[in-house]
Amino acid sequence: MRIRIDTSGSRASVAVAGRFDAHEVAEFRTVVEPLVAAADELRLDLSNVVFIDSTALAELVRLDKATRAAGGTLVLTDLSDPVRVIMEITALLPVFTVEEPAGAGADGAP
Amino acid sequence: MSGSTPTVAGTDRYRAFKAWVSTPLTEPPRISVVIPAYNEEWRILPTVGAIATHLSARGEPWELVVADDGSSDSTVALLQDLRFPNLRVLVADRNRGKGSAVRRGVAAARGRYVLFADADQSTPIEQFDRLLALITDEGYDVVVGSRAARGAAVHSKSLLRKVLSRGLRILVSAGFGVKVADTQCGFKLFTADAARSLFALQVVDGFSFDLEVLYLASRLGLRTAEEPVEWIDAPGSTVDAAKVSLQFLADLVRIRLHDLRGGYRQRPALPASEAPHTADAAEAGEVADAADGPGVPAATGMSARPVARPDENVTTAPGPAARRSAAPGAAEPPPVPPAGPDPAPQPVEQSTERPAPAPAPRHTHGPVPLSLSREVAPR
Ligand SMILES: Nc1nc2c(ncn2[C@@H]2O[C@H](COP(=O)(O)OP(=O)(O)OP(=O)(O)O)[C@@H](O)[C@H]2O)c(=O)[nH]1
Numbered sequence: 001m002r003i004r005i006d007t008s009g010s011r012a013s014v015a016v017a018g019r020f021d022a023h024e025v026a027e028f029r030t031v032v033e034p035l036v037a038a039a040d041e042l043r044l045d046l047s048n049v050v051f052i053d054s055t056a057l058a059e060l061v062r063l064d065k066a067t068r069a070a071g072g073t074l075v076l077t078d079l080s081d082p083v084r085v086i087m088e089i090t091a092l093l094p095v096f097t098v099e100e101p102a103g104a105g106a107d108g109a110p
Numbered sequence: 111m112s113g114s115t116p117t118v119a120g121t122d123r124y125r126a127f128k129a130w131v132s133t134p135l136t137e138p139p140r141i142s143v144v145i146p147a148y149n150e151e152w153r154i155l156p157t158v159g160a161i162a163t164h165l166s167a168r169g170e171p172w173e174l175v176v177a178d179d180g181s182s183d184s185t186v187a188l189l190q191d192l193r194f195p196n197l198r199v200l201v202a203d204r205n206r207g208k209g210s211a212v213r214r215g216v217a218a219a220r221g222r223y224v225l226f227a228d229a230d231q232s233t234p235i236e237q238f239d240r241l242l243a244l245i246t247d248e249g250y251d252v253v254v255g256s257r258a259a260r261g262a263a264v265h266s267k268s269l270l271r272k273v274l275s276r277g278l279r280i281l282v283s284a285g286f287g288v289k290v291a292d293t294q295c296g297f298k299l300f301t302a303d304a305a306r307s308l309f310a311l312q313v314v315d316g317f318s319f320d321l322e323v324l325y326l327a328s329r330l331g332l333r334t335a336e337e338p339v340e341w342i343d344a345p346g347s348t349v350d351a352a353k354v355s356l357q358f359l360a361d362l363v364r365i366r367l368h369d370l371r372g373g374y375r376q377r378p379a380l381p382a383s384e385a386p387h388t389a390d391a392a393e394a395g396e397v398a399d400a401a402d403g404p405g406v407p408a409a410t411g412m413s414a415r416p417v418a419r420p421d422e423n424v425t426t427a428p429g430p431a432a433r434r435s436a437a438p439g440a441a442e443p444p445p446v447p448p449a450g451p452d453p454a455p456q457p458v459e460q461s462t463e464r465p466a467p468a469p470a471p472r473h474t475h476g477p478v479p480l481s482l483s484r485e486v487a488p489r
């Protein structure tokens with residue numbers, strides 16, 4: 001798994017690529033945790049994640065709660081197809097704020 | 111923000127998935143994926159999602175069969191709640207072991223190619239395409255995933271198991287003539303004919319069924335390839351290492367005894383159309399009973415596939431070419447004619463379309479080296 005971070009002002013963007021599973025959660029948390037308090041908007045790009053397991057899903061739920069508690073928002077941008085499918089069948093898609101990329105649908109992101 | 115229109119987003123793979131979950135197949139599946147599942151409530155849905163995304167995107171009819179193994183958690187309910195028209199959940203009343211689960215799943219599978227894959231997505235499903243090409247392009251009957259050196263997280267449990275399994279592997283190679291280095295990888299692909307022949311004969315309910323199947327494959331003269339696959343040691347294994355290794359040893363003896371008694375000689379293959387779909391119907395039960403297990407009337411058109419010379423397996427290491435591509439049944443019939451419903455001994459040649467010449471074996475290494483590659487440092 002690879003993690004890339006961009007911070008600009010009150011917005012932090014994190015891009016995760018590869019397999020996001022229980023082996024990667026600790027590193028993910030180490031990298032992302034400091035951003036929770038620092039950023040108003042935490043944007044997480046999952047477009048290059050090939051697989052996400054239940055442990056990583058649980059971590060995202062935790063992160064969503066933590067950002068809210070800190071007065072910010074977690075926004076998932078650009079889900080890969082496997083991630084979208086997995087979130088859908090685990091009924092987790094509605095839990096998150098998901099921003100669709102422009103042109104993806106009638107109601108795409110601005 | 112577009113939370114209001116979730117179904118419009120996504121790309122082709124997502125759309126293919128949506129089509130697969132909304133429309134029952136109108137033709138027989140080309141591919142069946144069988145997942146054995148025992149108490150997999152934590153791991154099964156992401157695995158189903160990954161497999162369904164990838165297989166649907168291939169654009170050919172496919173089905174998913176999950177063979178529950180008497181799970182006491184919510185595995186079955188989670189799957190049934192999905193209400194996918196092309197997913198079948200075979201519920202077992204009690205836990206019997208992975209071998210029995212895979213056997214039931216394979217018996218129910220209707221595809222021309224049958225993959226069985228573990229519920230933990232340890233082998234990413236993207237590797238499937240490569241394995242299938244070995245069957246369709248190179249004429250193999252069986253392609254087994256082989257765990258090459260990637261990211262084995264060596265927690266003590268799995269380390270113990272791997273160390274023990276190296277000794278077992280030598281035994282397997284010398285005693286059974288099975289040259290596949292990684293017999294236990296939970297990612298194996300079969301032609302439908304091969305799958306039926308193998309799993310109709312196969313009797314081991316536990317984890318050693320992998321070895322048994324490969325042993326039978328070599329005895330049936332099936333062409334077997336071992337293909338390196340990426341493998342990520344998934345956390346959450348439900349396996350007790352030491353117990354499994356001891357059981358494996360016991361099973362080796364069991365397989366040998368069953369063989370000596372002629373138990374692998376005469377069970378007819380289960381045609382897909384006749385295959386039992388219920389939990390118990392395909393169970394072979396005790397080894398002693400296995401040869402009398404549920405047979406299938408010869409009228410179905412599938413004939414029994416007698417195993418080639420029963421004494422043939424005793425040798426230690428035949429040359430790789432002979433091992434992989436010979437059709438020993440064609441040379442001489444078994445000394446004891448099969449007593450199955452179809453008395454005519456048949457050569458073990460498979461009947462699916464495939465290029466005539468036997469492919470060169472892909473797998474050339476001996477029994478030992480691969481075990482070393484598995485014991486790499488944690489990622
Ligand atoms: N442990 C266990 N697994 C079973 C059984 N029946 C079916 N399975 C399935 O067999 C597959 C292998 O299970 P794992 O727990 O990953 O076992 P493993 O892959 O051999 O072990 P690891 O290498 O530690 O992952 C999974 O899909 C299980 O759900 C059973 O009785 N016990």
Ligand SMILES: [Mg+2]
Pocket residue numbers: 228230232296344347
């Ligand atoms: Mg596993």
